[in-house]
Amino acid sequence: MIYRRGLGAVGSVGRWVTLLLVSATLMGCAAEIVRMPTTLSQADPATARRIEIGALTTIELASGFQRTLLSGSRWRQVGTVTQGEVFRSEDSVFSIAGANTHEAYLVINDERLVGFYLPGERAYSALPAPLPLRFR
Amino acid sequence: MNWLRAFLIAVISILATGCATGPSFNDMKSKMPALGKDTGRVFIYRDSSFGAAMQPQIAINGKTVGTSRANGFFFVDLPAGEHRVSASTEVERSLTFALEGGQTRYVRAYISFGLVVGRINFDLVNAEAGEAALAGLAYSPE
Numbered sequence: 540m541i542y543r544r545g546l547g548a549v550g551s552v553g554r555w556v557t558l559l560l561v562s563a564t565l566m567g568c569a570a571e572i573v574r575m576p577t578t579l580s581q582a583d584p585a586t587a588r589r590i591e592i593g594a595l596t597t598i599e600l601a602s603g604f605q606r607t608l609l610s611g612s613r614w615r616q617v618g619t620v621t622q623g624e625v626f627r628s629e630d631s632v633f634s635i636a637g638a639n640t641h642e643a644y645l646v647i648n649d650e651r652l653v654g655f656y657l658p659g660e661r662a663y664s665a666l667p668a669p670l671p672l673r674f675r
Numbered sequence: 676m677n678w679l680r681a682f683l684i685a686v687i688s689i690l691a692t693g694c695a696t697g698p699s700f701n702d703m704k705s706k707m708p709a710l711g712k713d714t715g716r717v718f719i720y721r722d723s724s725f726g727a728a729m730q731p732q733i734a735i736n737g738k739t740v741g742t743s744r745a746n747g748f749f750f751v752d753l754p755a756g757e758h759r760v761s762a763s764t765e766v767e768r769s770l771t772f773a774l775e776g777g778q779t780r781y782v783r784a785y786i787s788f789g790l791v792v793g794r795i796n797f798d799l800v801n802a803e804a805g806e807a808a809l810a811g812l813a814y815s816p817e
Contacts, residue, residue: 639770640769640798640799
């Protein structure tokens, strides 16, 4: 009985250690953001569109991370890429994360968020599926 | 209760080891050089004591520019353009961003759990959050 209790205690500790190691490993193994080079055509500041997000919007990234667009957050068009119009946050900073972190601008096509322009890399990263947005 | 006192002293000593010491952000502010029109400033800071013993070197575009210490900050003036901040602990982590002339950016570094040792991570934060965090930190450039 004492022997079995001892084994049980070791098993319990072992389970916790294993769980801790697996959790730590998984936390460090976030997928890298998939991106491709692109060219931003600059918008004319005089005619650039401004948008305001109409409802809190949660974005599920392919890396497994989430990002949130706050209701009322304001974005200004800075240009265009092949995939759509590119909007930069006017009142904050925005980034996306996988294994690493990347400053990101929204790429919007037909009132749907289709991906992100990464200004620090001149690259585009697509969302797994376009996400409809509501504007004010 | 002597053992409790000794234990608390040991814990505080461990937490304090590796924390940055130096002038405050407010003391430093007036001494910082003005930015040129084609130059921006990047503050890199760590506002937590967690993982204080870890002091990874920080690189920008592959060149070492400072050391990340708990409760410390430093800044780097860079030409406008695309930049990549990185550091290695048990894995390398990076942050990419664009910098405009005259612009100031705030990069928060923090330590998270790792498999063997902690891992460094970076967040790009807005000016309001960045300046609020810097107010309580010590300038620690080396």
